[in-house]
Amino acid sequence: MPEGNEVHRWAERHTAAFAGRKLNILPGPNHRFSDAHLVDGKKLLKVHAVGKHLGYEFPGELYLHVHLGRFGDFTEGCGPLPEPKGLLRAVMQRAGSGRPSRSQKGQPHNLTCAHDDGTQPFPPEDVDWWELRGPTDCSVYDAAKWQALLDRLGPDPLAHEPDGHDDPKRAFDKILAKKTSIGELLMDQSIIAGIGNIYRAELLFRHRVNPFTPGNEMPLNRLKAIWKDAIPLLKAGMIDRRIVCTDRKDRPSKKALAERGEEHYVYRRHGKPCFVCGETILRKDVAGRTLYWCPKDQQTTAAENESALKPGISLKSSRVKPKRL
DNA sequence: GCCTTATGCTCAC
DNA sequence: TGAGCCTAAGGCT
Numbered sequence A: 001m002p003e004g005n006e007v008h009r010w011a012e013r014h015t016a017a018f019a020g021r022k023l024n025i026l027p028g029p030n031h032r033f034s035d036a037h038l039v040d041g042k043k044l045l046k047v048h049a050v051g052k053h054l055g056y057e058f059p060g061e062l063y064l065h066v067h068l069g070r071f072g073d074f075t076e077g078c079g080p081l082p083e084p085k086g087l088l089r090a091v092m093q094r095a096g097s098g099r100p101s102r103s104q105k106g107q108p109h110n111l112t113c114a115h116d117d118g119t120q121p122f123p124p125e126d127v128d129w130w131e132l133r134g135p136t137d138c139s140v141y142d143a144a145k146w147q148a149l150l151d152r153l154g155p156d157p158l159a160h161e162p163d164g165h166d167d168p169k170r171a172f173d174k175i176l177a178k179k180t181s182i183g184e185l186l187m188d189q190s191i192i193a194g195i196g197n198i199y200r201a202e203l204l205f206r207h208r209v210n211p212f213t214p215g216n217e218m219p220l221n222r223l224k225a226i227w228k229d230a231i232p233l234l235k236a237g238m239i240d241r242r243i244v245c246t247d248r249k250d251r252p253s254k255k256a257l258a259e260r261g262e263e264h265y266v267y268r269r270h271g272k273p274c275f276v277c278g279e280t281i282l283r284k285d286v287a288g289r290t291l292y293w294c295p296k297d298q299q300t301t302a303a304e305n306e307s308a309l310k311p312g313i314s315l316k317s318s319r320v321k322p323k324r325l
Numbered sequence B: 001g002c003c004t005t006a007t008g009c010t011c012a013c
Numbered sequence C: 001t002g003a004g005c006c007t008a009a010g011g012c013t
Helices: A004-018 A143-152 A169-176 A197-206 A220-240 A302-306
Strands: A023-026 A046-050 A053-058 A062-067 A073-077 A089-094 A129-133 A137-141 A282-286 A289-293
Touching (some): A004 A053, A004 A073, A137 A143, A197 A220, A197 A289
Antiparallel strands (some): A023 A089, A053 A062, A062 A137, A073 A129, A089 A129, A282 A289
């Protein structure tokens, strides 16, 4: 269920837990992940993260590609594996593990990576296995296929490696050449990799940008500001697992730690008052995804506001004929 | 228990 | 452009 920040966090954590070790890769019970045998028993070199994609690199230029999609998630643990949950399952386990670890204390762990408050249940060195459920993809790529994936992704605000995926100019050029709305372009992974629906909505609000603005009408300095803001914003989400996009001064509680319901300015706050101006937040189904915005702070037109979903109308019924902007 | 929604993406037409 | 895929939580009856 992650955006790019979460994917990078998993990559760092799984590198710390498993890199340099021989691993057992187990397919799910329904053999959906039939590639497991290609990397089973091999030593993991590194875990790469680009945009929302994970690549577990093994000798022979093989990459176990994982894309979590909207529903995928990892569970980590020490000691014995839990019973399988769900049909789509893959497991990565330290070869020969099952050993009692110091965290195990006689009981199997079946914990997600972090608690809600951001604390880790146990450090990566105590992680013996991860279980993956419900991903969009879990398959082995060769070097050419992995490179093709990298080539079609835009720059990633969280990219560490100087391979072109940290240079935003490519993204700016593409946006400025298109008439498509900035709200749609920010979600396009070939333009910027790693931005999802939450950060799309929150970044546009934070920079007071009308989400319906055509890309070619976006001021370059505004695009640069969004990119610059995205880096710490995504990193903050990566640290405490909660995605918090509000500044302390704008939160009703004024507390340093956002309270429940204060994490976002507009995302999933439709029908509620804007923290900044008090106007009611609107939402609209755009190309199959829900866009949220503040009609006052983001200066949308009367026609754009009129197109918003009325309270009480379900998204499902509105998606009979989703309109592209 | 049912319905809706959800941080995503691919493919066929 | 629409269908399809997959899991989980929350609201409602």
